[in-house]
Amino acid sequence: MKHATARPGHRRTGKGRGPLGMMAALLAVASGCGAAMAQDASTIHPPLTPTRDVQVDYNVQPDGVPEPKAVRTWFAYNGGLMRIDSPQGMGETILNRMSRQVTIIINTQKVYSQLDARYGIRNPFLLDLSMTFARKGSATVAGVACTQWDVTTDQGGATACVTEDGVVLQEIGVDGDGLRGRLEATKVVYGPIPDSMFQPPAGYRRIDPPPPPGAPRTAAPKATDPNGG
Numbered sequence: 001m002k003h004a005t006a007r008p009g010h011r012r013t014g015k016g017r018g019p020l021g022m023m024a025a026l027l028a029v030a031s032g033c034g035a036a037m038a039q040d041a042s043t044i045h046p047p048l049t050p051t052r053d054v055q056v057d058y059n060v061q062p063d064g065v066p067e068p069k070a071v072r073t074w075f076a077y078n079g080g081l082m083r084i085d086s087p088q089g090m091g092e093t094i095l096n097r098m099s100r101q102v103t104i105i106i107n108t109q110k111v112y113s114q115l116d117a118r119y120g121i122r123n124p125f126l127l128d129l130s131m132t133f134a135r136k137g138s139a140t141v142a143g144v145a146c147t148q149w150d151v152t153t154d155q156g157g158a159t160a161c162v163t164e165d166g167v168v169l170q171e172i173g174v175d176g177d178g179l180r181g182r183l184e185a186t187k188v189v190y191g192p193i194p195d196s197m198f199q200p201p202a203g204y205r206r207i208d209p210p211p212p213p214g215a216p217r218t219a220a221p222k223a224t225d226p227n228g229g
Contacts, residue, residue: 044133044135045133045149046149046160047164048126048127048128048129048166049078049126049166050075050078050079050165051078051079051165051166052165053190053192053193054075054165054167054188054190055074055189056125056167056169056185056187056188056189057070057071057072057186058072058073058183058186059183059184059186060181060182060183061182061183062181065181068182069087070186071085071086072085073085073125074193074198075125075167075193076193076197076198077098079097080096081096081097082094082126083198090106090107090108091104091107091108092105092107093105094198094199094200096198101116101117103115103200105200105201105204110201110203110204110205111204111205111206112205112206113208114209115209125168127151130153132152132153133149133150133152134149134150134152136149136150136159141161141184141185142184142185142187142188144163144169144188145163145164146161146164146169147163148161149161151171151173153174155174156174157173157174158173159171160172167185169184170182171183
């Protein structure tokens with residue numbers, strides 16, 4: 001199924017963050033660019049977002065977690081739309097980098113919230129231009145070829161294996177949020193992804209998001225009719 005709107009170019013809409021940082025939130029559920037490589041060695045980097053629609057299954061294991069968790073992700077519109085399903089299907093997080101909106105879905109309660117990420121969206125499973133990169137070699141992960149990179153941020157270092165079309169297949173070390181751990185792809189499937197994958201399920205109620213930390217308390221969050229009432 002083709003997307004209804006034209007795909008955007010490789011335009012960044014917010015500062016990226018490391019995948020393990022987002023997974024810290026996803027494991028608790030409800031808590032909340034495919035750029036060409038430059039010739040200057042100081043600016044060489046892998047593609048920063050997937051350039052094709054792709055579904056990737058990962059095993060994700062932050063340090064201190066005894067067993068890896070299986071997480072399924074989808075990428076579309078050159079990384080402009082992302083969806084991350086939490087372990088055991090408890091919820092989903094949808095990130096729209098084009099509109100700078102984050103949708104948090106909680107399946108156990110059949111509700112969702114939408115947050116205005118006006119100051120940028122944390123981009124799980126993506127790299128970021130604030131990082132520095134050094135090419136190491138090549139490898140194969142989940143049956144897909146990738147290039148190994150040393151990745152350095154102000155939080156520490158990691159190694160990542162990235163495909164030529166921008167899919168992070170493996171990352172080990174410290175991510176952009178300062179969290180240490182490991183993620184590794186177990187399955188990669190390329191193909192068109194319907195826009196419905198990036199929408200709340202039909203029949204789920206929308207609730208107001210919680211106020212930001214430090215904001216004065218008001219009335220309890222109000223549920224709204226899923227049809228807009």
